[in-house]
Amino acid sequence: MSNPEKAILGMDIGGTNIKAGVMIGNVLQDIRSIPTPSQESQEFILEAIAEMxxxxLHHDIQAIGIGIPGLIDTENxxxxxxxxxxxxxxxxxxEFLQARFGKPVFINNDANCFALGEYKFGEAKIHKHxxxxxxxxxxxxxxxxxRHLYCGFNCAAGEWCSVPYLDQDFEYYCSGKFFLNHYQKKPKSxxxxxxAGDPEALKAFAEYGNHLGELIKNILYTLAPEAIVLGGSxxxxxxYFKESLYANLATFKYPSLSQNLKILISELxxxxxHGAVALVDEYAVDRVKEV
Incomplete structure (x- = not known):
């Protein structure tokens, strides 16, 4: 990190939990979680974030990085x-947090933080795209x-979740919604x-792998990355969906892309x-000067 002797605070603000930890000497530690007061007022939630x-502050905090779902005006x-x-x-x-703590604050979309965290600290670090x-x-x-995070305007780049697919969109077929809507079960179950070899469950994951393959082909046509990192539960x-996923990718029009694509499974x-912490190095040069 920018200064291994100092701590970088990373925070992941979600609808269910707010989680945080400090990076000291490239080791993430002191990880904590509190329930998100999601139904409370904006002021109440801001105070809960500030309290966490x-x-x-007993650590020597150098800067704060925050990942949060939704659209973000990162410049402001x-x-x-x-x-x-x-x-x-x-x-x-x-503005609220810098006024309260006098530390540089960097905010970005949580999915962007996932990608950045995998690039900075995971197996994807050897790839450029x-x-x-x-x-x-x-x-x-x-x-x-x-080797840099690409967000687009208001962090809206990469919103393949909303791209129309079949009768719905990619999120419907490539998230837990697929299993709940088509098999009335959660993915974990x-x-x-x-x-255990259940035929219906194996069929569900085979179908899921095919849908995920369509999403990845869409991404290949758009960005031609060297690697895809899969995260989430x-x-x-x-x-259980690896075989059907690769079978779908085998139909991609440009084998030089699909056959060289690395599909990595997050181990972080x-x-x-990690990604919220990594925002500090990604944007620190400009922002630290402003605070």
Whole structure:
């Protein structure tokens, strides 16, 4: 990191939990989690975030990185909207936290933080162009181009979740929604059944792998990354959808891309916090001067 003697605070703000940890000497430690007061007012939630940050001040905090779902005005540090926290609309989060703590604050979309965390701290670090895909309750994607995070305007780049696919969109078929809507089971339950050889569960994951293959082909046509990193809870079921995924990719029009594509499975714990920490090195030069 910028200064290995000092701590970088990383925070992952989600609709269910707010998690944080400090990076000291490239080791993430002191990881904590609190329930997100998602139904409270904007002011209440801001104070909850500030209180959590204050609990880390016994460390020598150099800067703060924050990952959060939704669209973000990264230049001004404004959270534009957050679907699962209704009161978070046009929240001047950076301004609030810098006024409170006097530290540089860097804010970005949580899926972008996942991709950046994998690039900085995971196996994807050897590649120049990667896309990180989080497979969970929803679908998220983050993009690394020429070893740097690419966000687009208001962090809206990589929103393949909303791209129309079949009768719905990619999120419907490539997240946990697929299993709930088509098999009335959660992915974790189906994974246990697949492990036991259950035919219906194996069929579910075979179908899922085919849909995910269509998403990855869409990404290949758009960005031609060297590697795709799969994260989120569904990644743990990779052995059950690996075969159908690769079978789908074998139909890609440009074999020189698909046959050389590396599909990596995230092995990092707390990748979102790693990515929030990594925001500091990604943007620190300009922002530290301003604070």
């Amino acid at each position: 940050i204050a609990s880390y 540090g404004i959270v534009l909207n957050l679907g699962n926290i209704p009161s978070f609309r046009k929240v001047h989060l950076r 990667i896309v990180g895909i989080t497979l969970g309750t929803g679908l998220g994607c983050g993009i690394i181009v020429n 189906l994974s246990k059944l697949a492990h 569904i990644r743990k079921a990779f052995p 714990d707390e990748t979102a916090i």
